[in-house]
Amino acid sequence: MQQQSFDALCAYLKRTSGLILDQSKQYLIESRVLPIVKREKLGGLADLVLILERGQNQSLAKEVVEAMTINETYFFRDRNPFDKFRDVVLPKLISARQSERSIRVWCAAASTGQEPYSLAMILDEMAHKMPGWRVELVATDLAEPQLTKARAAVYTQFEVQRGLSTAHLLRYFTQQGDTWQAIDALRSKVQFRQLNLLSDYASLGRFDVIFCRNVLIYFDVATKSDILKRMARILAPDGALFLGASESVIGLGTDFAPDTEHRAFHTRGGVGAALGQPIKTPVIGTAAAPVGGLAARPILPTPAAQSPLGSRIATR
Amino acid sequence: MKQILVVDDSPVVRKIARRILTDMEFDVAEAEDGSEALRYCSEKMPDAILLDWDMPIMDGLEFLQAFRKLPDGKSPKVVFCTAQNHQNSIMRAMTAGADEYIMKPFDEMILRDKLEQVGLV
Numbered sequence: 001m002q003q004q005s006f007d008a009l010c011a012y013l014k015r016t017s018g019l020i021l022d023q024s025k026q027y028l029i030e031s032r033v034l035p036i037v038k039r040e041k042l043g044g045l046a047d048l049v050l051i052l053e054r055g056q057n058q059s060l061a062k063e064v065v066e067a068m069t070i071n072e073t074y075f076f077r078d079r080n081p082f083d084k085f086r087d088v089v090l091p092k093l094i095s096a097r098q099s100e101r102s103i104r105v106w107c108a109a110a111s112t113g114q115e116p117y118s119l120a121m122i123l124d125e126m127a128h129k130m131p132g133w134r135v136e137l138v139a140t141d142l143a144e145p146q147l148t149k150a151r152a153a154v155y156t157q158f159e160v161q162r163g164l165s166t167a168h169l170l171r172y173f174t175q176q177g178d179t180w181q182a183i184d185a186l187r188s189k190v191q192f193r194q195l196n197l198l199s200d201y202a203s204l205g206r207f208d209v210i211f212c213r214n215v216l217i218y219f220d221v222a223t224k225s226d227i228l229k230r231m232a233r234i235l236a237p238d239g240a241l242f243l244g245a246s247e248s249v250i251g252l253g254t255d256f257a258p259d260t261e262h263r264a265f266h267t268r269g270g271v272g273a274a275l276g277q278p279i280k281t282p283v284i285g286t287a288a289a290p291v292g293g294l295a296a297r298p299i300l301p302t303p304a305a306q307s308p309l310g311s312r313i314a315t316r
Numbered sequence: 317m318k319q320i321l322v323v324d325d326s327p328v329v330r331k332i333a334r335r336i337l338t339d340m341e342f343d344v345a346e347a348e349d350g351s352e353a354l355r356y357c358s359e360k361m362p363d364a365i366l367l368d369w370d371m372p373i374m375d376g377l378e379f380l381q382a383f384r385k386l387p388d389g390k391s392p393k394v395v396f397c398t399a400q401n402h403q404n405s406i407m408r409a410m411t412a413g414a415d416e417y418i419m420k421p422f423d424e425m426i427l428r429d430k431l432e433q434v435g436l437v
């Protein structure tokens with residue numbers, strides 16, 4: 001592969017989606033972008049880069065960006081952040097929001113949906129503590145194919161066994177042949193939207209919790225800092241930000257500081273103690289966002305399976 | 317060191333499970349059907365059981381039902397690991413007292429994850 005074209009493609013990706021690709025990601029280009037070059041019957045990567053830079057073929061540009069985003073994810077990934085969300089953050093928010101009776105959560109790199117649905121299961125299990133509350137879960141991602149899968153909520157047998165307990169599987173999914181689909185009551189708790197983290201968040205409104213996990217790693221320091229600064233603006237003063245296990249806010253400005261007690265999330269401006277303090281959050285009009293409020297209502301256990309016996313892949 | 321009993325009529329599955337579980341620092345014992353497993357458990361109670369469903373002589377579900385009636389049979393964690401992957405089968409197993417359920421084919425990550433789910437790692 002020509003170094004020049006590789007560099008040009010990297011520069012293009014950084015500019016349009018913030019993605020940072022170093023030499024070690026060259027294989028990604030070979031396995032994901034070269035097939036596009038071939039299909040479009042282009043002479044090589046250089047031709048593709050030219051087309052992208054001219055900005056005349058938006059659908060092709062979109063496809064290339066989406067091919068380069070890494071979308072690995074599992075249910076309850078790393079478990080601890082979800083435990084802390086359920087056992088620390090949510091209880092404190094529930095007592096701090098007794099008058100507003102509203103909680104809004106943003107999952108900012110939702111990928112194929114495992115993360116927002118994990119949060120939806122937790123919110124559902126805690127729904128009895130929030131009777132009649134407005135509970136909103138907004139899930140966004142840059143990549144349309146990931147969002148399509150997330151909305152459909154259909155997962156392979158492998159996917160539903162990564163991170164998901166059997167109790168959760170039986171309660172929130174139904175089997176369809178070889179795959180499992182989240183039940184409507186769970187799907188309806190998540191509002192999926194396409195959003196580039198490099199763009200403006202103002203239309204999303206204000207949040208109490210932000211999950212932004214395993215996506216900052218693909219950005220450079222300036223982009224990370226900028227994203228954190230803008231997230232701080234739409235996070236409640238006593239809200240919590242959850243990052244990926246290998247991500248931190250060190251060296252990325254002073255908008256967030258790690259919560260030293262729980263070591264699972266970050267709070268705004270180092271006010272670790274703010275969580276739970278009766279700070280009066282201004283009631284925010286959820287800016288123009290047509291995000292219909294969802295009442296916190298528990299999902300009923302799924303009725304017995306109706307799906308026919310799926311073809312079995314045995315390894316016995 | 318925690319002991320885990322792998323109950324499966326397939327020597328291949330037992331071998332794969334043994335390799336992964338030994339890496340995870342379990343003391344691994346094996347049985348090739350439910351009745352052999354039940355005999356083993358009435359002499360020496362393991363901390364956990366990885367249990368196949370379809371086996372000759374005594375299948376996994378029959379084993380589980382008998383096992384939970386043993387004097388010390390309530391506390392060990394039982395994780396099914398089977399190609400019986402219909403939702404109804406899973407529900408039956410969980411109702412009969414299984415702690416977790418793995419649908420074959422599985423991989424190392426799934427096995428680790430499920431053992432973590434039940435608090436064994």
Ligand SMILES: C[S@@+](CC[C@H](N)C(=O)[O-])C[C@H]1O[C@@H](n2cnc3c(N)ncnc32)[C@H](O)[C@@H]1O
Nearest residue numbers: 017069071073109111142143196197213214215
């Ligand atoms: C590795 S996944 C993380 C999924 C999930 N948060 C988790 O931790 O399991 C990264 C996701 O970030 C998305 N992404 C990459 N660049 C983005 C951008 N500029 N704006 C929004 N999402 C982006 C990708 O499409 C991908 O779905």
